[in-house]
Amino acid sequence: MTPTITAFERSPDGGKGLARDTRVRWALEEAGQPYEVRLVSFQAMKEPAHLALHPFGQIPTYEEGDLALFETGSIVLHIAERHAGLLPGDANARARAITWMFAAVNTMEPPILELMTARILESDKPWTKERLPLVMDRIRDRLQQLSARLGKADWLDGAFSAGDLMMVSVLLRLRASGILDEYPSLSAYVARGEARPAYRRAFAAQLAVNTGKRPTG
Amino acid sequence: MTPTITAFERSPDGGKGLARDTRVRWALEEAGQPYEVRLVSFQAMKEPAHLALHPFGQIPTYEEGDLALFETGSIVLHIAERHAGLLPGDANARARAITWMFAAVNTMEPPILELMTARILESDKPWTKERLPLVMDRIRDRLQQLSARLGKADWLDGAFSAGDLMMVSVLLRLRASGILDEYPSLSAYVARGEARPAYRRAFAAQLAVNTGKRPTG
Numbered sequence: 001m002t003p004t005i006t007a008f009e010r011s012p013d014g015g016k017g018l019a020r021d022t023r024v025r026w027a028l029e030e031a032g033q034p035y036e037v038r039l040v041s042f043q044a045m046k047e048p049a050h051l052a053l054h055p056f057g058q059i060p061t062y063e064e065g066d067l068a069l070f071e072t073g074s075i076v077l078h079i080a081e082r083h084a085g086l087l088p089g090d091a092n093a094r095a096r097a098i099t100w101m102f103a104a105v106n107t108m109e110p111p112i113l114e115l116m117t118a119r120i121l122e123s124d125k126p127w128t129k130e131r132l133p134l135v136m137d138r139i140r141d142r143l144q145q146l147s148a149r150l151g152k153a154d155w156l157d158g159a160f161s162a163g164d165l166m167m168v169s170v171l172l173r174l175r176a177s178g179i180l181d182e183y184p185s186l187s188a189y190v191a192r193g194e195a196r197p198a199y200r201r202a203f204a205a206q207l208a209v210n211t212g213k214r215p216t217g
Numbered sequence: 218m219t220p221t222i223t224a225f226e227r228s229p230d231g232g233k234g235l236a237r238d239t240r241v242r243w244a245l246e247e248a249g250q251p252y253e254v255r256l257v258s259f260q261a262m263k264e265p266a267h268l269a270l271h272p273f274g275q276i277p278t279y280e281e282g283d284l285a286l287f288e289t290g291s292i293v294l295h296i297a298e299r300h301a302g303l304l305p306g307d308a309n310a311r312a313r314a315i316t317w318m319f320a321a322v323n324t325m326e327p328p329i330l331e332l333m334t335a336r337i338l339e340s341d342k343p344w345t346k347e348r349l350p351l352v353m354d355r356i357r358d359r360l361q362q363l364s365a366r367l368g369k370a371d372w373l374d375g376a377f378s379a380g381d382l383m384m385v386s387v388l389l390r391l392r393a394s395g396i397l398d399e400y401p402s403l404s405a406y407v408a409r410g411e412a413r414p415a416y417r418r419a420f421a422a423q424l425a426v427n428t429g430k431r432p433t434g
Contacts, residue, residue, distance in 0.1 A: 055366035099291035127344030149272035
């Protein structure tokens, strides 16, 4: 059964691929699975019909028969568990790949979300200019540790996995800040993710929604 | 094979149960699994031997034979997948329970971590007093949505699951702030988690480490 995901009718980033539906599209493309997309407006996201699917009024959601999921990490894991291409077959390697998924959303993303919050929700506050360097230094601490672990490897633990999909997606949020460029190995890691055909198809699909053009890929 | 987890030699919270090893201890207690604990000092956490286990220099870690994991969510999921008591048998219900695990760490915890950061790392900054109410209001937005979804139910989706274990653990970080008391149904939800015998054993075990006394059961 073809699943249906939700995405922004109009993404706040205008199609840079940072909305979280891109992560789910990418996973579905890696798995070679077709999917339908239902676009939702900001207003509709706060209405009962959408809140029944997503209690926090966000996107993406995932519907497949009588299963309804929210939370990007959980949706990506669900796809990864059911199709080849996103998790290793060996049980220990699989557990380590899932560890990187959680590291992406619970260790790396929180300080990055602080930066987004400071830049968007607190941009007009008198403290923001002085505070931003502290926020950025906390992100640098994490990037330094991640860079040390990645070393000269292409991916975080053996072959590309859902852990890399999530980590690359989280790091992409930093591109506009310039911080990522301070860590060349991480910049190259993110670029390897973006170069994957599945990512390119996912990116084109979300861009088409936001520009009103069909993907030509 | 009995797994070994790591915990703080001396927890920053002095034994209030907020260090993340409590979440793993709780999962192991729900699953009825014995475990060993290796205590690590703040200094040792930043040394190569520990960084090889945990690239971000934190606790907990999980070692079982030749498997080594880090990230609390991933460790709890690993335990939940291998033992009864933390995930439903039905595949759809299982996927929804995992969704709540990710919601706990990626939707609910980031604004709560912002509060911890403001209170601990930015406590001496001139803006913190004026900024804290904004941070707390962002947490309230999430609590309101969570409270609406929980309704009159005991747990987030049917029987107690690893999703509740993670959500209760994340919400416990708010107790000292008093915000949780503004949402009586969530306060009661957290209290239900704390009343579980497995939680009480996990709490007693971490307290014993931090007070130097053995748990009395």
